Amino acid sequence: MxxxxxxxxxxxxxxxxxxxxxxxxxxxxxxxxxxxxxxxxxxxxxxxxxxxxxxxxxxxxxxxxxxxxxxxxxxxxxxxxxxxxxxxxxxxxxxxxxxxxxxxxxxxxxxxxxxxxxxxxxxxxxxxxxxxxxxxxxxxxxRLKKDRTERATLRRAGALADRVSMTLRERGEAVVGMTERELADEIDRLLEAEGGRGPAFDTIVAAGENGARPHHQPSDRPIEAGEPVVLDFGAFVDADLESAQARYPGDQTRTLVFAGEPPEGYREVHETVARAQRAAIEHVEPGVTAESVDAVAREIIDDVGYGDAFVHRTGHGVGLEVHEPPYIVEGNEQTLEPGMVFSVEPGIYLEGEFGVRLEDLVVVTEDGCERLNTTPLDWACEGARR
Structure with a gap:
């Protein structure tokens, strides 16, 4: 063996x-x-x-x-x-x-x-x-602590998702008029073209008011100018393990406006989620608890008055499974250690209006953490009014 x-x-x-x-x-x-x-x-x-x-x-x-x-x-x-x-x-x-x-x-x-x-x-x-x-x-x-091969594979999965994310940004207003389902199918095609071994989960495309549903399934609803669109996707990639068959997933979320003027209040909500995500990632280091990472993100969102609209945990472990320990959630006193990999994905969901979620994968290092996704967090694509 x-x-x-x-x-x-x-x-x-x-x-x-x-x-x-x-x-x-x-x-x-x-x-x-x-x-x-x-x-x-x-x-x-x-x-x-x-x-x-x-x-x-x-x-x-x-x-x-x-x-x-x-x-x-x-x-x-x-x-x-x-x-x-x-x-x-x-x-x-x-x-x-x-x-x-x-x-x-x-x-x-x-x-x-x-x-x-x-x-x-x-x-x-x-x-x-x-x-x-x-x-x-x-x-x-x-399994909580990923070995060198696992970390290298997850980096490749993160980089693959990044490339697709940048391609979508560059399309800008060309996306307007596509349905959620058409865009989801296009994302899956792009993931495969970049070397993915199939979507790691059902790709989420949630436009406008549908973005307020964290796990919305893409529909035939057209994407309009000025609408925030939540995009959550990733692909499996093969581990470099000779004859072994293990695959590891990417998982990234961005909320974009492809063209036009975003709705009132959107800029503030997006900036709040971005601040919460950045602060939570900066907090990650060996010795802190999983629940403390959740608390950092949640406090920022609470302080702005959107606490009730942050309806899920801040993150989940990623490895052979898309969702596995450690779970970044209140009540989890698990101490973070080097080699652990998990998502950091705070969100705000305003029923009947829009939602914002931003997600990156991180790996705990000896003195902090490494982001496995490096694309910008900002929302504006070419043709959107910043």
């Missing part, structure tokens, strides 16, 4: 030892990809990775995946045919790791948080007397 996966497995095994765990079971999804580099969708077939406290991890998979797994950074694979009983294959893997199936024993097994009930039932059937817990108890502390 090559780096960085060998190191991730070692850290996982140390976590198992610290918690008295005998093994961790991962299924298709972020946990499996993080530990093995294999990116696969869940299905009715048993496709599981077992990481024992000692020894090498083993992937149990349908035989049809043999070719794909031969080039993956995994040392041990147990394949089963459609005519076989996959639970027997799973039992053999546990036995090779020193866990004998059947009653007795007080071992603790950590199951993937998203393990389908079907597969969880099979594992519990093998070890009816074991104690079970969530794999995130072991993996979340590891």
């Amino acid at each position: 090559n780096e960085p996966f060998a190191e991730r497995v070692r850290r996982c095994q140390r976590g198992l030892a610290d918690r008295g765990g005998a093994a961790l079971v991962a299924s298709p999804g972020p946990a499996l990809t993080y530990l093995t580099g294999v990116e696969e969708s869940p299905s009715e077939r048993h496709f599981l990775a077992v990481v024992p406290r000692d020894g090498s991890p083993v992937v149990v998979a349908p035989a049809m995946y043999e070719a794909e797994l031969e080039v993956a950074p995994i040392d041990r694979v147990v394949l089963w045919d459609d005519g076989d009983d996959p639970v027997e294959a799973l039992a053999s893997v546990f036995e090779s790791a020193g866990l004998e199936a059947g009653p007795g024993g007080g071992e603790t097994i950590f199951l993937d948080d998203r393990l389908w009930t079907t597969f969880a039932k099979d594992v519990r059937g093998l070890f009816p007397d074991a104690t079970y817990d969530l794999a995130s108890d072991v993996l979340e502390p590891l």
